[in-house]
Amino acid sequence: MTKIGGKAFDTKLFKRLLVHTKPYRSTYYFVMVAAILLTLFGTLTPILLKVAVDEYITSSDASGLLTFIGIMLGVLLMEVTFQFSFVYFANWLGQEVIRDIRVKLFKHMTAFKMAYFDKSAVGRLVTRAVSDIETIASIFSQGLFMLIADLLKMLVVMVIMLVLEWRLSLIVFAVLPLIVYAARLFQKAMKSAFEQVRTQVANLNTFVQERITGMNIVQLFTREATEYHKFRKINEEHKKAWLRTVWYNSIFFPIAELSSSVTIGLIVWYGGLRAAAGELEIGTIFSFILLIGMLFRPLRQIADKFNTLQMGMVAANRVFAILDTESTIEDQGALEIEKVRGDITFDDVRFSYVADEEVLHGISFEVKAGETVAIVGATGAGKSTIINLLNRFYEIDSGTIAIDGKSIKDFTLTSLRAQSAIVLQDVFLFADSILNNITLRDDRVSEEQVIKAAKQIGIHDFISSLPGGYHYNVKERGAMLSSGQRQLLAFLRAYVTNPSILILDEATSSVDSYSEQLIQDATDTITEGRTSIVIAHRLATIKKADKILVMDAGNIVEVGTHDELLQKEDGYYRNLYEVQFLNEEVA
The missing domain is CATH 3.40.50.300 (P-loop containing nucleotide triphosphate hydrolases)
Structure with a gap:
C-alpha cells in the first residue's frame, strides 16, 4: 500500500492517480495548453499597461491610446476565454476521474469477504466512497493544474521583471524568500491538519450512521443523553481539527499580504526616486505594481493549492488503501451450471x-x-x-x-x-x-x-x-x-x-x-x-x-x-x- 507518511509529496501515489486520466488524455492535454495560454495572455497586461502609459498617456496621444485599448480588450477577451476553458475542463476531468474510481471502489467492495465488513465500520467505508473520493476531484479542479498554471505564471513574471528593470527586480526577489519560507511552513502544517480533519470526518460519519441506524435501541434504553454527550465530544474534536486549518490560514495570509504591500511600497519609493531623476519610465513602475501582484498572489495561492492537492492525496491514499485490500473470495472455479440437483x-x-x-x-x-x-x-x-x-x-x-x-x-x-x-x-x-x-x-x-x-x-x-x-x-x-x-x-x-x-x-x-x-x-x-x-x-x-x-x-x-x-x-x-x-x- 502506498503511504504518504511524512513526505511532502508522494510521487508514486500521484503517478498512480494520473493513470486514471488515460481515457481522457485529449482533455488532459487541452487543460495543460489552456493553462499555458492563460498564463501568457495574463502576463501581457502589465506589459501593455507600460506601453500605454509611456507611449500614449504621457504623450497625450488620444487616438493611439484608443486603438491600444482595443488591443488590450482583445487580450483580455482571450484571457477570459482560456480562463473559462481551463476551469471548466479541469473540473470536468476531475469529475470523470472520480466517477471511474468510485465505480471501481464500489465494485471492489462488493467482492469483499463478509469478514471484511465484520471488522470495518460502515461510516468509514461511506466516507471513503463519498467524501474522500469527492476530495480527490479537487486535485484536478483546484490542485494539479492550478499549481502548474501558478508556477508557470510566476516564472514568466520573474523573467519579465528582469527584462524590464533588473534593479527593481532585485528588490522584489529579496522579499520573495520570506514568503517562500512561510509558504513551506504553512504547507507542512496544513498537511498534518488536513489528515486530522479526514480522520475526524470519518469518526463523525461512523458515529452518526450507527446511531441513526440503531435509534430504536438508543430510545428504548433511554440513551439519548449519553449519546448526545458522546456526539458533542466527537463534534468538538471535528471542530478543533477544522479550526486548526483556520488558524494556520489566519497566520499565513496576513504575512503574505503584508510582504506584498511592503514590496510595492519599496518599488514605489525606489522607482519614484529614479523616475524623478529621469532614470526610469513611469510605466515601468505601474507595470511592476501589477507584476508584484501576479508574482505574490500565485505564491500565496500555491501554498493553498498545494494543501488542496495534499488533502486530495490523503483522500486518494485512503481510497487506494481499500482498493489494495485483498479480502476477496478466490473465484477460480470454472464450473458454470444453471441448475443443481441439491445434494x-x-x-x-x-x-x-x-x-x-x-x-x-x-x-x-x-x-x-x-x-x-x-x-x-x-x-x-x-x-x-x-x-x-x-x-x-x-x-x-x-x-x-x-x-x-x-x-x-x-x-x-x-x-x-x-x-x-x-x-x-x-x-x-x-x-x-x-x-x-x-x-x-x-x-x-x-x-x-x-x-x-x-x-x-x-x-x-x-x-x-x-x-x-x-x-x-x-x-x-x-x-x-x-x-x-x-x-x-x-x-x-x-x-x-x-x-x-x-x-x-x-x-x-x-x-x-x-x-x-x-x-x-x-x-x-x-x-x-x-x-x-x-x-x-x-x-x-x-x-x-x-x-x-x-x-x-x-x-x-x-x-x-x-x-x-x-x-x-x-x-x-x-x-x-x-x-x-x-x-x-x-x-
Missing part, C-alpha cells in the same frame, strides 16, 4: 472467524436432494456459520463442502450463489418499491411472475392491500412494514428465484401468529421438491424435517428425525425439546 456434503469441515479460535470442529453430514434438514442448537453453536460457508461468504480452514459431488470451489461464485436463496431472521429491504425489493431490479423477473409467485405462496392479498400494491415504497430497511410482513416479502424474494437449495435462517422466530401461519403455508410450497436447510426455533418446522442436526459448541452431537431423537434417554435434543419446545406443543 450437499460437508466432510470434516473446520472453520474459524478469528485465527486459532475454531468455531466448527470437523463437521460432517449429508443432505440428499429434495430433503428438508433442520439444524437446532443453542446460540453460538455454529448453525448460521454452516449457511455462510455453503455460500462461500467465508473460506473454510480445512475439509470439503460439495454440491452434487463437486467442491463448491469448482463453481464460479456467481453460479454457486445462484443455486440457493436465503431467508434471514433480520430481513433487509431497500428504500424502494415492493416489486424492486423482490426482483432486486433483475430484468429477467417480470411483475407478472412476481404476482404469480405471490399467489402461489399465499401472500398476494397482503401485498394488494397496501397502498400502491406491488409499487408501495417500504422506505429505508422496510420501516413501513411489520417484521412479519418483511419476512413474507423475504419468502417471496427467495421463491421467485426458483432456487435448487432453500435456506431458512430462523425465519419465523420473531413474527406474529397470523404471519407465522402464512409463512408456514409458504414454507410448505417453497420447500416442495427442493433441498431445504432450516435453522428454526419453532417446533412445527422441525417436526416436518426429514433429518435434524443437533449442534453444540461447533460440533454435531446428534442426527435423526424428530421421533428418533426423542427416543434417546438424556439426549441433547430431547432435553432441548423439553425445555424449549414442549410448552409450544402443549399451547
Whole structure:
C-alpha cells in the first residue's frame, strides 16, 4: 500500500492517480495548453499597461491610446476565454476521474469477504466512497493544474521583471524568500491538519450512521443523553481539527499580504526616486505594481493549492488503501451450471472467524436432494456459520463442502450463489418499491411472475392491500412494514428465484401468529421438491424435517428425525425439546 507518511509529496501515489486520466488524455492535454495560454495572455497586461502609459498617456496621444485599448480588450477577451476553458475542463476531468474510481471502489467492495465488513465500520467505508473520493476531484479542479498554471505564471513574471528593470527586480526577489519560507511552513502544517480533519470526518460519519441506524435501541434504553454527550465530544474534536486549518490560514495570509504591500511600497519609493531623476519610465513602475501582484498572489495561492492537492492525496491514499485490500473470495472455479440437483456434503469441515479460535470442529453430514434438514442448537453453536460457508461468504480452514459431488470451489461464485436463496431472521429491504425489493431490479423477473409467485405462496392479498400494491415504497430497511410482513416479502424474494437449495435462517422466530401461519403455508410450497436447510426455533418446522442436526459448541452431537431423537434417554435434543419446545406443543 502506498503511504504518504511524512513526505511532502508522494510521487508514486500521484503517478498512480494520473493513470486514471488515460481515457481522457485529449482533455488532459487541452487543460495543460489552456493553462499555458492563460498564463501568457495574463502576463501581457502589465506589459501593455507600460506601453500605454509611456507611449500614449504621457504623450497625450488620444487616438493611439484608443486603438491600444482595443488591443488590450482583445487580450483580455482571450484571457477570459482560456480562463473559462481551463476551469471548466479541469473540473470536468476531475469529475470523470472520480466517477471511474468510485465505480471501481464500489465494485471492489462488493467482492469483499463478509469478514471484511465484520471488522470495518460502515461510516468509514461511506466516507471513503463519498467524501474522500469527492476530495480527490479537487486535485484536478483546484490542485494539479492550478499549481502548474501558478508556477508557470510566476516564472514568466520573474523573467519579465528582469527584462524590464533588473534593479527593481532585485528588490522584489529579496522579499520573495520570506514568503517562500512561510509558504513551506504553512504547507507542512496544513498537511498534518488536513489528515486530522479526514480522520475526524470519518469518526463523525461512523458515529452518526450507527446511531441513526440503531435509534430504536438508543430510545428504548433511554440513551439519548449519553449519546448526545458522546456526539458533542466527537463534534468538538471535528471542530478543533477544522479550526486548526483556520488558524494556520489566519497566520499565513496576513504575512503574505503584508510582504506584498511592503514590496510595492519599496518599488514605489525606489522607482519614484529614479523616475524623478529621469532614470526610469513611469510605466515601468505601474507595470511592476501589477507584476508584484501576479508574482505574490500565485505564491500565496500555491501554498493553498498545494494543501488542496495534499488533502486530495490523503483522500486518494485512503481510497487506494481499500482498493489494495485483498479480502476477496478466490473465484477460480470454472464450473458454470444453471441448475443443481441439491445434494450437499460437508466432510470434516473446520472453520474459524478469528485465527486459532475454531468455531466448527470437523463437521460432517449429508443432505440428499429434495430433503428438508433442520439444524437446532443453542446460540453460538455454529448453525448460521454452516449457511455462510455453503455460500462461500467465508473460506473454510480445512475439509470439503460439495454440491452434487463437486467442491463448491469448482463453481464460479456467481453460479454457486445462484443455486440457493436465503431467508434471514433480520430481513433487509431497500428504500424502494415492493416489486424492486423482490426482483432486486433483475430484468429477467417480470411483475407478472412476481404476482404469480405471490399467489402461489399465499401472500398476494397482503401485498394488494397496501397502498400502491406491488409499487408501495417500504422506505429505508422496510420501516413501513411489520417484521412479519418483511419476512413474507423475504419468502417471496427467495421463491421467485426458483432456487435448487432453500435456506431458512430462523425465519419465523420473531413474527406474529397470523404471519407465522402464512409463512408456514409458504414454507410448505417453497420447500416442495427442493433441498431445504432450516435453522428454526419453532417446533412445527422441525417436526416436518426429514433429518435434524443437533449442534453444540461447533460440533454435531446428534442426527435423526424428530421421533428418533426423542427416543434417546438424556439426549441433547430431547432435553432441548423439553425445555424449549414442549410448552409450544402443549399451547
